Amino acid sequence: MNALYSLLFVFLLVLIPLFGVDAAHLRTFFGVCIPVTAFIIFLLGFIYKVITWARTDVPFRIPTTGGQFKSYDPELFKQNKLDCPQTGAQTFFRMVLEVFAFRSLFRNTAVSLHETKDGPVVAYKSSKWLWLFAITFHYSFFIVALRHLRLFLEPVPFFVNGLEFVDGILQIGTPVMYLADVGLVAGVLLLLGRRLISARINYISYASDYFPLFLILAIALSGIYMRYYAKVDVIAIKELTMGLVTFNYVVPETISASFFIHVFLVSTLMAYFPFSKLMHLPGVFLSPTRNLPNDTRAKHHENPWNDPNIKAHAYEDYEKEFGVPMAEAGLPLDNPENGKAPEEGADA
Structure with missing residues (x-):
């Protein structure tokens, strides 16, 4: 719909x-x-x-x-x-x-589920169809847009004339059929x-x-x-x-x-x-x-928004504060002693 x-x-x-x-x-x-x-x-x-x-x-x-x-x-x-x-x-x-080759899309893989005697098996295989569709569409659209510059510029730039010549080099029909026109329609x-x-x-x-x-x-x-x-x-x-x-x-x-x-x-x-x-x-x-480069293990990065007046609350302190309810909920504790309730009369 x-x-x-x-x-x-x-x-x-x-x-x-x-x-x-x-x-x-x-x-x-x-x-x-x-x-x-x-x-x-x-x-x-x-x-x-x-x-x-x-x-x-x-x-x-x-x-x-x-x-x-x-x-x-x-x-x-x-x-x-x-x-x-x-x-x-x-x-x-x-x-x-x-940007120019859609590399991540070129590395696209298709996932399929196959039934075998030992049970279902997940298989991955290369899938270039989406990359082919996308790059055909985008480059054809780009070339068509550049060709239209001849309507807005006088004199017409040399690269627009050269692009039109290459685009219609097969000399199909009269007027000449442009390859980018076919590629745009096919791609979409x-x-x-x-x-x-x-x-x-x-x-x-x-x-x-x-x-x-x-x-x-x-x-x-x-x-x-x-x-x-x-x-x-x-x-x-x-x-x-x-x-x-x-x-x-x-x-x-x-x-x-x-x-x-x-x-x-x-x-x-x-x-x-x-x-x-x-x-x-x-x-x-x-x-x-x-x-962004992936250099988080090579350089030390600090959050620029850190307020110096706010004290950091380490996990160790967090566990000391909330150890008892965490233990009652069944959550694992680094220090099991933090999960024990304080004895009556003892300082918390």
């Missing part, structure tokens, strides 16, 4: 600009007001979230590790410098591989299919998991429709987009409704972005489980 509700909501989002432009003739509203407002919400929300996370105190080293820590005898136990980094340089390379369909088909993933999926996938799929399909079927007026579209950048707003009459649908969906994604799980984009850089 969560998937169905998300799909219906995206469908309603498509109808809003369709009727708003064709029936109500609100071309300036959907071509200028909506995208500008969405960009402001995106920018302010993005900055607010990042600043809030950056100001959050992290008094402890809590990196997620998956390898050998640096040993006093490195020849006997070789350190895993990427999975258990101890220096800033090692942590930097770990972050580079995490695979991620969506995984949530729908896998019972375990479907069970823990909310509308907030389905909605961005359906929304991005609608954005990709509307863009493909404009390029390969509707054949919109690209010159008029660039006149509008350059007007947005230069604050000289112009909405040519030759732009069709399909463009306004595409822009409205993109604007919805921008406005939704700072308040959604999509904020894992900047979040990975601020995650203490990834961006």
